[in-house]
Amino acid sequence: MIDIKTKIHDKFSIEFKIGFSGRSKLRENNFSINSWIFIPNGLDINSSTYSNEQFYKDVKSNIRLITPRYLLCDIVSNDAVPYNNIRNAFNKAASSPTKTNVTDYIFQTKMFTTIFNSSLREESDSIIKTKDKADIIAKCTDYLQHIRDILSSYRNLWEIIDVPTLTADEKMEFSFADEYMSHNVAIKTIAIIKHIESLHDESFNHLIASMKKFIHDEKEYKMSMGYSYSIDGDESNNRELVAHHRLLRKHIESALYLKINTIQDGTVAQQVVFGVAAGIAMVITTLIALPFQKYLGNYPTLIFIILVIAYMLKDRLKEIMRSLFAYQLKGKYFDNKTVISIKNNETGWEKEGMDFITADKTPQEVLDIRNRSYLDSINGTSDEKIILYRKKVFIDNEILKSQYNYDFTGIYDITRFHIFHFTQKMDNPQVTLNVLNDDGEVHTNTTEKTYSLYIVMQFQYEEQQEYKGYKITMTRDGITEINYITLQTNKLQQNNIK
Numbered sequence: 001m002i003d004i005k006t007k008i009h010d011k012f013s014i015e016f017k018i019g020f021s022g023r024s025k026l027r028e029n030n031f032s033i034n035s036w037i038f039i040p041n042g043l044d045i046n047s048s049t050y051s052n053e054q055f056y057k058d059v060k061s062n063i064r065l066i067t068p069r070y071l072l073c074d075i076v077s078n079d080a081v082p083y084n085n086i087r088n089a090f091n092k093a094a095s096s097p098t099k100t101n102v103t104d105y106i107f108q109t110k111m112f113t114t115i116f117n118s119s120l121r122e123e124s125d126s127i128i129k130t131k132d133k134a135d136i137i138a139k140c141t142d143y144l145q146h147i148r149d150i151l152s153s154y155r156n157l158w159e160i161i162d163v164p165t166l167t168a169d170e171k172m173e174f175s176f177a178d179e180y181m182s183h184n185v186a187i188k189t190i191a192i193i194k195h196i197e198s199l200h201d202e203s204f205n206h207l208i209a210s211m212k213k214f215i216h217d218e219k220e221y222k223m224s225m226g227y228s229y230s231i232d233g234d235e236s237n238n239r240e241l242v243a244h245h246r247l248l249r250k251h252i253e254s255a256l257y258l259k260i261n262t263i264q265d266g267t268v269a270q271q272v273v274f275g276v277a278a279g280i281a282m283v284i285t286t287l288i289a290l291p292f293q294k295y296l297g298n299y300p301t302l303i304f305i306i307l308v309i310a311y312m313l314k315d316r317l318k319e320i321m322r323s324l325f326a327y328q329l330k331g332k333y334f335d336n337k338t339v340i341s342i343k344n345n346e347t348g349w350e351k352e353g354m355d356f357i358t359a360d361k362t363p364q365e366v367l368d369i370r371n372r373s374y375l376d377s378i379n380g381t382s383d384e385k386i387i388l389y390r391k392k393v394f395i396d397n398e399i400l401k402s403q404y405n406y407d408f409t410g411i412y413d414i415t416r417f418h419i420f421h422f423t424q425k426m427d428n429p430q431v432t433l434n435v436l437n438d439d440g441e442v443h444t445n446t447t448e449k450t451y452s453l454y455i456v457m458q459f460q461y462e463e464q465q466e467y468k469g470y471k472i473t474m475t476r477d478g479i480t481e482i483n484y485i486t487l488q489t490n491k492l493q494q495n496n497i498k
Contacts, residue, residue, distance in 0.1 A: 003021070004017065004457070005017040006482060008482060009416055011478030012418055012419055014479065015416050017412060018413045021410035024409075026397060029410075030394050031460065033391045035456070035458075036456045037388075038384050038454035043425055043426065046356065056335070059389075059417055061414065063414075065412070067256060068409075069118070072123050082111070089101070090160040094166065113181055114252060117180075124191060127139045127192050137204070137207055141207070148214075178225070179227040180245065183227075183245055186229075196208055258342060259340075260338050260339065342399065347403070354388070358386065369485055371485070395411060419472070423476045423478070426449075429477045450473050454469065455469070469486070
């Protein structure tokens with residue numbers, strides 16, 4: 001199956017987090033995504049002004065494993081896989097600090113942390129969405145108890161690796177994970193506290209007090225360990241805290257990111273086809289020149305002029321043939337191929353291709369989601385440019401599942417699409433409106449001058465096919481909002497994406 005989550009990453013970029021999870025019984029899983037990007041004609045984005053190279057600079061992709069899912073209560077309970085994995089890795093690294101054992105100790109530390117943070121996020125989100133008072137109290141009580149158990153169990157592992165056989169840098173991996181978990185616990189618990197306080201129910205007072213005491217205890221622990229922590233009103237400290245934890249996050253989550261190697265796709269086939277095109281052009285021009293040489297042999301100057309013209313014609317024919325063959329190749333080959341590897345074992349690949357196309361080559365289902373109005377059509381919106389971004393993904397499940405002692409269900413492709421180049425020819429972001437109110441007074445208001453970018457995505461896996469549409473509203477100052485578009489109603493679902 002293919003799952004997608006979309007959000008505004010920053011004011012000039014959109015993030016598409018696409019999960020590819022195949023059937024566990026199938027060794028080979030193939031997925032494809034086609035994305036049609038509808039661009040207003042006035043932005044001057046076309047094949048002449050916006051090259052493939054620039055497009056791939058604006059599209060940044062990372063590929064990582066999907067984090068194994070565990071409930072908080074199942075992370076350090078009896079026979080818990082995450083805890084058993086990390087404890088065994090710690091014991092091996094401490095008793096026999098070979099390169100393999102130390103590498104596995106670092107990997108298991110990062111995996112334990114990412115699993116905990118993922119479970120923490122899901123549990124805190126679940127509490128915030130809960131409506132029933134008794135359920136909120138029960139969930140929060142369990143939440144605090146599970147977190148205390150997990151942090152305590154992890155911190156007790158320090159006794160295993162606090163040995164002379166491991167270097168100070170290797171031991172720092174323990175502290176990195178410990179600090180990062182404590183930081184995230186504080187963030188999520190404070191979010192829960194703010195939500196519960198907003199309910200203005202005195203029956204939650206004891207629960208809120210317990211959670212605040214827990215936050216205070218964690219802050220005391222971080223101070224004793226020399227970890228960073230937030231200080232109310234201290235901008236310098238908090239700025240350093242954010243930067244530090246951004247680095248911690250990248251380090252911890254690196255365990256999930258896969259090794260990739262991107263190459264140009266179809267290079268050999270392209271060169272062969274281009275060579276054939278050159279050969280065909282040569283044959284055609286030779287056949288044209290031969291009759292002139294036979295009947296105009298006594299006119300060398302004329303023969304010379306004809307040969308020059310034939311040579312010029314050959315170059316034009318070659319370029320025409322190359323273009324025709326290149327267009328045919330587009331359906332079979334892509335611009336880039338990214339090989340995905342785990343521990344130097346190829347576990348899959350991803351291919352991507354980008355082309356400007358016309359509306360008559362766009363599927364009707366896609367045009368239905370785009371849903372141009374009559375007013376759009378008569379005012380030139382039908383001339384909007386369309387980019388087709390194609391992507392195919394292949395995953396070898398057997399290799400994926402054999403590399404680690406976790407049940408990885410698939411991979412995430414996290415793609416960020418930067419729209420800064422799309423804003424360069426936009427008008428001023430603010431325009432004025434003069435309004436005559438009911439009292440007969442003239443008021444001058446300002447409002448945003450917006451442009452709309454439409455993206456329609458088609459997902460295919462086995463026999464399943466699904467479409468999703470998005471309307472990106474933006475000004476010259478950046479993205480203002482993203483809305484879903486449904487195929488059934490062709491109507492916007494407002495405020496669904498933040």
